[in-house]
Amino acid sequence: MLDIAEELHRWARQGREFAVATVVATDGSSPRPPGAALAVDSDGEALGSVSGGCVEGAVYALCQQALADGESVVERFGYSDEDAFATGLTCGGVIDILVTPVRGDSPAREVFGSALAAAADAGQGTAVALARVAVGPPELVGRALLVHPDGTYEGGLGGHPELDRTAAAEGRAMLDAGRTGTLVIGADGSRCGQPLTLLVESSVPAPRMIVFGAIDFASALARVGKFLGYRVTVCDARPVFATETRFPEADEVVVDWPHRYLNSVSADLDGRTVLCVLTHDAKFDVPLLELALRLPVAYVGAMGSRRTHLDRNERLREVGVTESELARLRSPIGLDLGARTPEETALSIGAEIVAARRGGTGVSLTGAHTPIHHDGSRMPVSGTGVNG
Structure with a gap:
C-alpha cells in the first residue's frame, strides 16, 4: 500500500472512502512483489496495480x-490449467491479496492516514512500518499498527495485549532492514500458540545516488537515477559546470572537491x-575512489x-x-x-545498478534459463562494462 502513498494520501486528506488491496x-512467477497495491474509492476511481493486469x-x-x-478479506489467485480464461495469473504464479476497507467508520482509518502521510514524505527522511493482520481470527484481519524507528507505535491489532508490543518489535526490526514481507507470531504475542500472519510494509527514505562529475553523461x-527512485546529488x-540550470532533475547540486x-x-x-564517478580525471578519481571503496555502500562505479x-x-x-x-569497483x-x-x-x-541490486545477470532473457524475477537483493562486488 505504501508504494502508492503519495496518491493515496491525497485521497485520505480529501476525506474519500476507499478500499486497498495489497x-x-x-x-512462483508473479509480476508484483509483496506490498504492491491497488486502491478503489467510492466513486470507482482506481490507482495502483497488484498484478500488472492479470x-x-x-x-x-x-x-x-x-x-x-466494511469487511477485510484475503483472496488467493493462481493460474487455472482447466480454464485459461479463468481469473488468475497467466504467468503461472500465485498471489495472496489482502483487501481492507478504509471507510469513515473504519477503526484503522487514523492509522492508515498517519502511515500514508509519513510514506508520502519518505523523501524527506521519514521512516515507518505498517503492520497489518493478514491471516488470523476474522475480527483481527485488516487491523493495523504503525511502527516508528524508535519502537513507538500507533493504533492496535486488537486481541491479546502483548500482541501489539510483539508486532511493534518485529515491525521495527523489518523497518531497520528496509524490508517488506510477512512474519508469523502467536496471536497472544508469543512465539507459540495460535499463529497469526502479519504483513509488514516498510517505508524508508529514498536511497542516495551521488554522481561525481558535472558532464553531459x-x-x-541524474534523470535515470530519479526514474529509479534515488535521491540524486551531482558534485563537481x-x-x-555544477549548476542547477544544467542539472534540473537532481535533488541537489554541490560545488566541492569530490x-x-x-x-x-x-x-x-x-x-x-x-x-x-564520471569525473574521468585522476586528480579527482584517485582520492575519491580511495575513500569510496572503503565505505559500506551498495555500488561504486567509475x-x-x-x-x-x-x-x-x-x-x-x-x-x-x-x-x-x-574488486568492489565496477x-x-x-x-x-x-x-x-x-x-x-x-x-x-542504471541497468547495472538494478542488476546488482536484484541479483540479475545482465544477459538477455531470450533463450536464457535464468529467473525473470529475483527474490534476493544483493550487490555483487565486481563487474565490467563498456565506456567511451
Whole structure:
C-alpha cells in the first residue's frame, strides 16, 4: 500500500472512502512483489496495480465489495490449467491479496492516514512500518499498527495485549532492514500458540545516488537515477559546470572537491547508496575512489576506457587500496549495451545498478534459463562494462 502513498494520501486528506488491496505473498512467477497495491474509492476511481493486469478486474470487484460491507478479506489467485480464461495469473504464479476497507467508520482509518502521510514524505527522511493482520481470527484481519524507528507505535491489532508490543518489535526490526514481507507470531504475542500472519510494509527514505562529475553523461544519469527512485546529488569542484540550470532533475547540486564532499556525508550513507564517478580525471578519481571503496555502500562505479581503468587501478594501489577493495569497483562502469550517447550510457549504468541490486545477470532473457524475477537483493562486488 505504501508504494502508492503519495496518491493515496491525497485521497485520505480529501476525506474519500476507499478500499486497498495489497499483495501479501507470492509463489512462483508473479509480476508484483509483496506490498504492491491497488486502491478503489467510492466513486470507482482506481490507482495502483497488484498484478500488472492479470487479476485487476477481480481485485477491483473485491475492493468494491469491501467498501460496501466494511469487511477485510484475503483472496488467493493462481493460474487455472482447466480454464485459461479463468481469473488468475497467466504467468503461472500465485498471489495472496489482502483487501481492507478504509471507510469513515473504519477503526484503522487514523492509522492508515498517519502511515500514508509519513510514506508520502519518505523523501524527506521519514521512516515507518505498517503492520497489518493478514491471516488470523476474522475480527483481527485488516487491523493495523504503525511502527516508528524508535519502537513507538500507533493504533492496535486488537486481541491479546502483548500482541501489539510483539508486532511493534518485529515491525521495527523489518523497518531497520528496509524490508517488506510477512512474519508469523502467536496471536497472544508469543512465539507459540495460535499463529497469526502479519504483513509488514516498510517505508524508508529514498536511497542516495551521488554522481561525481558535472558532464553531459551526469545529466542523463541524474534523470535515470530519479526514474529509479534515488535521491540524486551531482558534485563537481568546478562552479561553472555544477549548476542547477544544467542539472534540473537532481535533488541537489554541490560545488566541492569530490573526495571532500564524500567524506563530509560518509556518515549518512548506507548499504543502498550508489556512487557513480564520471569525473574521468585522476586528480579527482584517485582520492575519491580511495575513500569510496572503503565505505559500506551498495555500488561504486567509475567511467573510463579499459586503459584508463588499468592506469587508475595502479594509482589506487600506490595509495594503499587493497585488491579486495579494488574488486568492489565496477569499471568500466555500466553493462555492455553498445552505448554511445549520454542517454544510452546512463541506461547502461542504471541497468547495472538494478542488476546488482536484484541479483540479475545482465544477459538477455531470450533463450536464457535464468529467473525473470529475483527474490534476493544483493550487490555483487565486481563487474565490467563498456565506456567511451
